[in-house]
Ligand code: B12
Ligand code: SF4
């Protein structure tokens with residue numbers, strides 16, 4: 001069972017994999033995700049990456065586990081599941097159904113807001129970040145960790161004061177897509193996927209990444225490298 005200092009241990013272990021504890025959510029009993037015991041989770045520790053620094057670590061693992069299905073999700077599970085257990089919690093993952101509300105958790109934990117593309121935008125990392133899992137803690141495990149909603153109040157709500165899209169007058173992300181897949185009604189997945197199968201789509205978005213995402217000026221320094229972009233585009237298409 002976890003003890004004092006375990007959050008620091010967890011953070012250090014995640015950092016060794018290029019991941020980080022992005023923030024905490026303290027859900028009310030009604031909306032809380034369920035633990036395997038059936039009880040409500042008292043806290044959700046959100047795990048992800050800011051920028052693409054974890055990519056070489058994942059690639060090394062992938063070379064050692066070639067042939068594994070859904071390698072990115074499998075790596076996330078291989079890394080996060082044992083860390084969750086030793087911290088006294090249970091891991092859940094964004095790719096597992098029923099889908100857990102990762103973006104709602106990120107809004108609550110980090111104060112991030114949505115971009116016109118659907119992805120949440122970070123004031124420093126722009127659209128170049130993601131979520132790899134979350135750890136659910138029951139009330140006892142939370143008490144062992146010595147963490148409370150009040151103590152965490154001043155925490156990591158990085159986006160609470162700045163939403164880059166509010167001051168982005170031209171919104172270049174909205175005019176970059178060759179098939180106008182983004183509208184106030186949502187993201188037209190079918191048009192996007194059909195375009196990616198065309199010759200210009202294969203040479204364009206499939207090899208250099210989503211042009212709309214790439215048009216955003218925020219966090220350019222943290223843009224993923226070419227191999228990572230192509231991996232995500234292949235997984236998505
Ligand atoms: C289903 C899904 C999709 C579907 C969307 C279908 C649809 N129109 O609803 C598809 C396959 C199209 C998709 C695509 C992408 N997705 Co997606 N997706 C998900 C997934 C697995 C479930 C979403 C869900 O329904 N959750 C359940 C509800 C209850 O939770 P929620 O927090 O309230 O969910 C909200 C979002 O889903 C949002 N939403 C609705 N439509 C769309 C469409 C897009 C493109 C996005 C990003 C969000 C979004 O509205 C929901 C209600 O509030 C989540 C992971 C997760 N578990 O949330 C990732 C997730 C939302 N996707 C993500 C990403 C990054 C992408 C891609 C950019 C992948 C890529 N190529 O790298 C693409 C975008 C396409 C592009 N042009 O590049 C990230 C977003 C991270 C962020 N910064 O916010 C998530 C959180 C996964 C992760 N591991 O981080 N995705
Ligand atoms: S281009 Fe502007 S509106 Fe679009 S996601 Fe980036 S900051 Fe937001």
Ligand code: SF4
Nearest residue numbers: 177192205210211212
């Ligand atoms: S991947 Fe290409 S076609 Fe799809 S939304 Fe992005 S810019 Fe549009």
